[in-house]
Amino acid sequence: MTSAGELQTLLRFLSQDAKIPLSTAMAKVKELQNASLTTQVIAKDSLEDIFLDEKLAKQIVRAAKRNTKKRAPGDYVTESPSKKAKKFGSLIEEPLMPAELEEFLALPAASVVENEISSTVLHTNRAPLVLAFAVVLLKYTMPEQPLSSRLSLAQAVVSVNSRSRAVNIGLESGKSAEDEGWGQGQPIVKIMGREIRVLRRWGYEWQSEVVKPEAAQEVVKHEEAAEPNTHPPHEGDVPLWGLDLEALKKSNGPSAPDTQVSSVGSLPIYTARSARAYLLKSFDCSSSSKAESATQKKTTNATKIAEKKQALGMLLGALELLYRSWADVLDKAELDRRAWSWYVRVRPDVADGVAGWGGKGDVKLAEILGLRRSPARSLLAS
Missing domain, CATH: 1.10.150 (DNA polymerase; domain 1)
Incomplete structure (x- = not known):
């Protein structure tokens, strides 16, 4: 054991x-x-x-x-403080143009076929499921955030939640970086009930996604009438990065815990690329097709990747249908609050304590669809 x-x-x-x-x-x-x-x-x-x-x-x-x-x-010997000291500039996303970065980070298309979604069972562990729930949720609760920001913020939720569970089962001990004050002075957003310290990405301009189809025509008219860059963005609309306070703490940080840190080049973030990669590799379909592929002598890496992308697309489709069914009747705060309880109801069953750490189980997408307010609504927005 x-x-x-x-x-x-x-x-x-x-x-x-x-x-x-x-x-x-x-x-x-x-x-x-x-x-x-x-x-x-x-x-x-x-x-x-x-x-x-x-x-x-x-x-x-x-x-x-x-x-x-x-x-x-x-033997396990931790690095000396001098060797651990490092700059975090490399942890900020590579300097691509905003449109290029958002295109690079695109996730697999969400499935639009409800019958296929409802018959799909995924095999995964809990952390990437939290990540998927948060990434799609943010399209509805924080639509001003580009995909790069949503991935970073969602990964922050996963890490905060994972550390909390690690403490509960004895894998981690001591105060968190947040409790020790490493994030003091940085703004906070709440996602799925977790308070996340963030870094503002001033000057990052991107084309916002439109979540509600019925609002698309109105948005287009507004954009045609407005002069570009006439006014600076409202502070609440500024794209964000999720801050990795535990990495900041381990590095001994660029400043004292109770001092506000504002230098972008010296703050570690949860990178959007890492979050995307985590999503792409974490879901498998538990189906007859998977059993058939297991009988083959060899499955190529490209085939594995394609299967995982398809599985992720099914999950994203189920979550889109779930959130959209409630978006018209719940305000953003209530939608955020309910998201965690929805995740808990469908997450895979694992053993208690250390034995269940990182354990995998099945997630029935039909159960996600069953949480919708209006199951009859079956098509995704274009």
């Missing part, structure tokens, strides 16, 4: 040495243990089947190789 100590050691390696986002590390640590992968074995093994990301797999292998050279087998 997996001990809390073993999980903590591997989790520290992934998040600190390999510099993998905490939420990704938490989601994959159990799979690594199930595959009997330690830092010594990782140095010789391929991780692409687990992470489905060649670049990320190589990053972890390189970190494991460094560790095996520095340490005796089984």
